[in-house]
Amino acid sequence: MTAVVAGLAVLGAGMVAVLDGAVSAVERVAFRVVNDLPDALYPLLWPFQQFGALVVGPVVALGAFATRRVRLSVAVLSVTAAKLGAERLVKAIVSRQRPGTSIGPDIHARGDVHLSGESFVSGHAVLVAALAGVVAPYLPARWRAVPWVLVGLVMVGRVYVGAHNPLDVVCGATLGVAIAGAVNLLIGRPPAGVAHGGG
Numbered sequence: 001m002t003a004v005v006a007g008l009a010v011l012g013a014g015m016v017a018v019l020d021g022a023v024s025a026v027e028r029v030a031f032r033v034v035n036d037l038p039d040a041l042y043p044l045l046w047p048f049q050q051f052g053a054l055v056v057g058p059v060v061a062l063g064a065f066a067t068r069r070v071r072l073s074v075a076v077l078s079v080t081a082a083k084l085g086a087e088r089l090v091k092a093i094v095s096r097q098r099p100g101t102s103i104g105p106d107i108h109a110r111g112d113v114h115l116s117g118e119s120f121v122s123g124h125a126v127l128v129a130a131l132a133g134v135v136a137p138y139l140p141a142r143w144r145a146v147p148w149v150l151v152g153l154v155m156v157g158r159v160y161v162g163a164h165n166p167l168d169v170v171c172g173a174t175l176g177v178a179i180a181g182a183v184n185l186l187i188g189r190p191p192a193g194v195a196h197g198g199g
Helices: 001-015 027-033 037-052 058-064 071-093 123-138 146-160 166-187
Strands: none
Touching: 001 071, 001 146, 001 166, 027 146, 027 166, 037 058, 037 123, 037 146, 058 071, 071 123, 071 166, 123 146, 123 166, 146 166
């Protein structure tokens, strides 16, 4: 329940902050810190962004099912479906353009990133955080931080390529955490001590 409440609280605060579609001075500075990083980092950060692609959900679910983690498979499919609905709901309430429009065309837009289009919240951040929230409990303790490291890399990567402003990815991730928290409450987590086994 804590994950749901905390995630929605941060999301709500972020929605209020971007209600006028503008980017604050503080957020602009944070954006520049990441977006102005050297172009040489692009080949390193690009692969990690793909963990937020929609196809990752079904792939992870299939892998979980193949290893007889049926509950995890159901959880993964659930958060993937919930991501689609929740993201659309947020974008129906709050609208903010990508950095190329909300900040200006002088940003570094890398790869196939568009300068305009709906930006809040980041769908990549929503999905990867939601997946991390349901997958991590099934991993051995020493590996549970790995999904969250991937979340951070996706968030940084999306700002680095100029696809999103910082609040887009932060609020996207907290929405994902809330989705995962709700699904874990409904479906349940693996029993303590058998997290890396079946179930």
